[in-house]
Amino acid sequence: MNVAVMGTGYVGLNTAVSLALHGHQVVGIDVDEEKVKQLKQRICPIYEPGLEEAMRSMMDQGFLRFDHTLNGEAKDAEILFICVGTPEAEDGSANLAYLFAAVEEVREAYKRKPSKRGVVIKSTVPVGTGDRVAGLLGDCKELHVISNPEFLREGSALQDALNPSRIVIGAESPEAFSLLDELYKGFAAPVVKTTRQTAELIKYASNAFLATRISFMNELARLSTVLGTNIQTVARGMGLDSRIGPEFLRAGLGYGGSCFPKDTIALLHVGKQHGVALNILEQVREVNRTQPAWCVQLISERLSGLRGKRVAVLGLAFKPDTDDIRESRSLAVLHQLLQEGAIVSAYDPISTETVKKLYPQVEYARDIYDALTDADAALLATEWKECVNLDWQKAKAAMAQPVLFDGRNAWSSDLVKQYGFSYQGVGRS
Ligand SMILES: NC(=O)c1ccc[n+]([C@@H]2O[C@H](COP(=O)([O-])OP(=O)(O)OC[C@H]3O[C@@H](n4cnc5c(N)ncnc54)[C@H](O)[C@@H]3O)[C@@H](O)[C@H]2O)c1
Structure with missing residues (x-):
């Protein structure tokens, strides 16, 4: 045609x-x-x-x-x-x-x-x-x-x-x-x-539901952190139930991108217009809004404050294999780190030039190990393959302190501990 x-x-x-x-x-x-x-x-x-x-x-x-x-x-x-x-x-x-x-x-x-x-x-x-x-x-x-x-x-x-x-x-x-x-x-x-209207609602309902799963796991991750349990194992145990399924159960920095944030708020708006309160969705957005600050707080506690501390942020795009930075959670974290007085170095395989225009005060590295040089902590913000599979010996030698914060629960805690790193994931100590 x-x-x-x-x-x-x-x-x-x-x-x-x-x-x-x-x-x-x-x-x-x-x-x-x-x-x-x-x-x-x-x-x-x-x-x-x-x-x-x-x-x-x-x-x-x-x-x-x-x-x-x-x-x-x-x-x-x-x-x-x-x-x-x-x-x-x-x-x-x-x-x-x-x-x-x-x-x-x-x-x-x-x-x-x-x-x-x-x-x-x-x-x-x-x-x-x-x-x-x-x-x-x-x-x-x-x-x-x-x-x-x-x-x-x-x-x-x-x-x-x-x-x-x-x-x-x-x-x-x-x-x-x-x-x-x-x-x-x-x-x-x-x-x-x-009908046209039902088709339109299917799209919003799908995105809102996926966002709900993410926020649900992120809220549970906060509880898991206090309890000392492992949210990834919880997710695996849940996901094997065929009524639940394994997708979108990974705790992390929250959802970003060009769709979930705007589509959830647009659906809330539709609800308001028609006099229907969508209370679950309100909370989904609230958990997502506060998740980056909650994660930064964990890093701050580990480093006894962030002022003057050097933090390497690995990954800037809203997810791997895209150059899209719209509503990227990496940027929300980066923003919070800067506000709390941290010195931030950042690396992304593709999106650096776009982010540079928004945050000129950040030091942009040419590769991961350049970003890690003299860092007091490294934060995995986007799970690009090259940010997940590091040469851990080289990474440790580059950093001032061997402190890792895994914002995407994508690093192997057992592996990095073998190299002498301290490791903190989201809802997973
Ligand atoms: N990006 C996603 O992953 C995704 C997934 C599913 C649905 N959507 C939805 O699809 C739509 C498009 O999203 P996107 O991410 O591709 O947007 P985008 O911003 O990447 O692309 C939109 C394009 O439309 C062009 N444009 C604007 N007005 C035009 C006009 N009158 N005639 C021709 N071109 C015009 C713009 O120049 C731009 O190139 C949105 O409603 C989005 O919510 C996006």
Whole structure:
């Protein structure tokens, strides 16, 4: 099919490449002309494993092109994906300005071309947004508005887009469903067909539930620390229960990224608008907000205060294998350490340049051992492979004090103790 994907960020670009890999003719559209210029030169503007290679291959084979307007390469698109950002507005609701600007462009581009097309909202949007979009496009009779939320994870985004856990399709007409049946016929995933509003709620409910599991474990980790028990063993013991499952039970610095923080607050906002209190979700956010400070407190206690102490922060991206630093917990920790007077050295394999602009007072290291030099403590903030698998002898020789704080419970406490380190994890002494 002929497909246009509006927005070539994390979701849009991975969607575009995965659909091209499935044999569709895809045009990626972005208002950011600089980004489009880069993409046309076959440069991938984001870091995602395997994405740049796949993107180049699809461009070379003629399945993928880029443009900055719907009126050029995309004029014959049968499916128009909207993958623009829906960031947090000042009041916590989802800011839909980019989405409605994109919808207006769709209306302008296709109002005089009456043939059957699907306008597919992949951006995460509050319940009822698809209906509002359908209202705005009411004069374009052949445009079918469909909700098709995205569940990919940064760090494995292309694989997730190619092999989704499920395809959720929310639509209000058989024609709309048949358009997406055709588009996704090469995919093996289970399909959930429902109304637009239910599809929109599935997305928020999924993210809110995953965030809940993380905060639940982080709160238990605080108790585990006091009790002297091991939260990782607790998680393993829980996760083997098939009713619970092992995923998202790891205690740490909390959840970050471009989705969970904004989607949980947006869902709370939807609840308020409809007079429904979502008390569990309120607490989920509160635990997450306070978790970095709680972790820094542990480091402070271990070092008898942080003023003038040198702390090496390993990892800045919100999770490994991405360059995305949006709402990264590493930055929340870094902020707290600086506030308490610590001298901070930091290392990340990819995100350093972006963070430098936000925290110029931090010393940015060229490698891990440079970051560890003369440090009184090292904090694992993002579990990049290279930050987890250290040369422990070299690390110990570089540091002023052999003190490790494992903010992701990813180091082996037995191993590091053999090298003479003192080790503290989250909920795991
Ligand atoms: N990042 C994720 O892991 C993820 C996962 C699932 C769902 N989502 C949701 O998907 C949506 C997009 O997220 P993202 O992380 O890809 O955002 P992003 O900020 O990385 O990308 C958005 C892109 O849209 C472009 N854009 C804005 N207005 C446009 C317009 N009118 N026409 C064309 N392009 C336009 C921007 O220039 C930018 O390149 C959000 O609603 C997000 O919540 C994100």
